[in-house]
Amino acid sequence: MTPSRWSDLDRPPLNEAALRRAVVGSPLWTSLDVVQDTGSTNSDLAARAAGGAAEGAVLVAEQQTAGRGRLDRRWSAPPRSGLFFSVLLRPGEPGTYGGPVPVHRWGWLPLLAGVATATALSRIAGVDTALKWPNDLLVTVDGAERKAGGILAERTGEAGVVVGIGINVTLREAELPVPTAASLALAGAAVTDRDPLLRAVLRSLAEWYDSWRAAGGDPADSRLQQTYAAGCATLGRQVRAELPGGRELSGTAVAVDGDGRLVIAGPEGEQPVGAGDVVHLRPAG
Numbered sequence: 324m325t326p327s328r329w330s331d332l333d334r335p336p337l338n339e340a341a342l343r344r345a346v347v348g349s350p351l352w353t354s355l356d357v358v359q360d361t362g363s364t365n366s367d368l369a370a371r372a373a374g375g376a377a378e379g380a381v382l383v384a385e386q387q388t389a390g391r392g393r394l395d396r397r398w399s400a401p402p403r404s405g406l407f408f409s410v411l412l413r414p415g416e417p418g419t420y421g422g423p424v425p426v427h428r429w430g431w432l433p434l435l436a437g438v439a440t441a442t443a444l445s446r447i448a449g450v451d452t453a454l455k456w457p458n459d460l461l462v463t464v465d466g467a468e469r470k471a472g473g474i475l476a477e478r479t480g481e482a483g484v485v486v487g488i489g490i491n492v493t494l495r496e497a498e499l500p501v502p503t504a505a506s507l508a509l510a511g512a513a514v515t516d517r518d519p520l521l522r523a524v525l526r527s528l529a530e531w532y533d534s535w536r537a538a539g540g541d542p543a544d545s546r547l548q549q550t551y552a553a554g555c556a557t558l559g560r561q562v563r564a565e566l567p568g569g570r571e572l573s574g575t576a577v578a579v580d581g582d583g584r585l586v587i588a589g590p591e592g593e594q595p596v597g598a599g600d601v602v603h604l605r606p607a608g
């Protein structure tokens with residue numbers, strides 16, 4: 324058997340038809356497509372959004388050749404080794420519960436996606452994840468916190484946001500793109516079959532998005548803020564932020580505010596920083 328046949332056995336394809344049956348028509352999700360190979364699902368879905376795609380479109384790739392992370396970083400992983408997908412949300416359009424969500428609240432969307440993913444992974448795979456603000460999913464492997472997933476939220480048009488989620492599922496140590504990365508398998512996940520993992524994450528995402536919208540985007544009203552704070556590895560830690568203009572801010576991360584910004588308590592008092600700023604976590608201890 325050739326190596327590629329081995330990896331086929333190891334990493335079966337997603338079952339697009341079954342995923343579609345399970346997901347489309349359930350609350351929020353209006354379409355689901357699996358593509359074999361593309362640059363970035365975030366870029367592709369943004370193009371579809373510009374063409375008028377409805378809220379709730381889901382685009383999944385078996386392989387990405389130009390996966391993107393926050394702050395212009397790359398996201399790379401071997402074909403079928405994880406879940407690489409994007410969803411289209413339209414918080415700027417009126418919804419079931421009334422008017423659009425005010426734009427200043429949209430900073431919560433990547434954090435919401437982190438909470439939804441962490442909740443689902445804990446429930447279905449028994450993996451405990453911590454959230455590194457704003458949107459890294461950390462797992463603990465041999466006592467060290469390592470990144471098993473990331474979220475990239477990008478505005479599209481006036482009313483839309485594409486939320487991209489990357490989760491390392493079956494990557495082995497030798498395949499990790501950076502030594503600080505990890506996978507669910509390395510963290511001892513009980514489930515590494517990507518179909519049920521994806522279904523669980525999408526179900527959880529729909530539930531959290533629904534309650535956030537029902538609360539008009541106020542994270543305090545929808546349990547989101549307290550759930551995020553409880554699962555956030557950044558809070559209580561020493562951080563260093565690089566702000567626009569080359570300024571630096573060091574202090575303790577004390578809260579995440581109503582707009583999703585990290586509040587840092589430093590020598591000059593408390594200051595919120597946004598997801599566009601670079602925040603480094605100082606090692607624990």
Ligand SMILES: Nc1ncnc2c1ncn2[C@@H]1O[C@H](COP(=O)(O)OP(=O)(O)OP(=O)(O)O)[C@@H](O)[C@H]1O
Nearest residue numbers: 392396397398399400470500501503504602603604
């Ligand atoms: N599959 C992947 N899994 C984890 N990280 C990945 C993956 N692909 C690319 N990366 C990139 O590797 C880097 C590692 O993430 P990590 O959070 O450790 O670094 P960082 O954000 O630069 O750290 P810090 O902000 O604490 O200085 C990130 O830039 C991330 O985008």
Ligand SMILES: O=C(O)CCCC[C@@H]1SC[C@@H]2NC(=O)N[C@@H]21
Nearest residue numbers: 363390391392393473474487489
């Ligand atoms: O770590 C980060 O900064 C975010 C990584 C986000 C990766 C996902 S994979 C699916 C979607 N498409 C992309 O190009 N990026 C996101």
